[in-house]
Amino acid sequence: MVAPAEGWQDIAAVEALPSGQYLEAVLEEADVVVFNVGGLFHAIENLCTHDGGRLSGGRLEGRQIICPRHGARFDVTTGAACTPPAYQDVHVFPVRVQDGRIQLRDDRWD
Ligand code: FES
Numbered sequence: 506m507v508a509p510a511e512g513w514q515d516i517a518a519v520e521a522l523p524s525g526q527y528l529e530a531v532l533e534e535a536d537v538v539v540f541n542v543g544g545l546f547h548a549i550e551n552l553c554t555h556d557g558g559r560l561s562g563g564r565l566e567g568r569q570i571i572c573p574r575h576g577a578r579f580d581v582t583t584g585a586a587c588t589p590p591a592y593q594d595v596h597v598f599p600v601r602v603q604d605g606r607i608q609l610r611d612d613r614w615d
Contacts, residue, residue: 513571513601513608522546522607523570527570527581529561533611536561540581542568546600548609549582566603 519525577591
């Protein structure tokens with residue numbers, strides 16, 4: 506386990522998240538979903554901007570997660586709301602890989 510530094514929180518080993526999959530994590534007070542898209546890691550808040558549903562449980566298609574409640578799509582690399590019924594983007598968290606570990610930082614109050 507890598508000690509947290511500069512606000513980075515250790516989430517999982519790189520091997521635990523293969524390409525095309527995602528995992529849920531808790532980052533301070535935020536529920537987060539971490540994705541591996543083609544070998545690059547991305548993290549967004551696990552909160553659909555349409556009606557507050559959790560995005561985890563939805564299907565990942567390429568760069569887009571499909572909300573399991575009403576089908577809104579979000580680009581997990583940018584947080585952009587891509588299709589109705591969601592019109593607001595979701596928050597994207599900084600991600601880094603350090604010593605083979607995926608780490609996230611909560612930058613919402615920077
Ligand atoms: S809560 Fe996600 S599309 Fe409605």
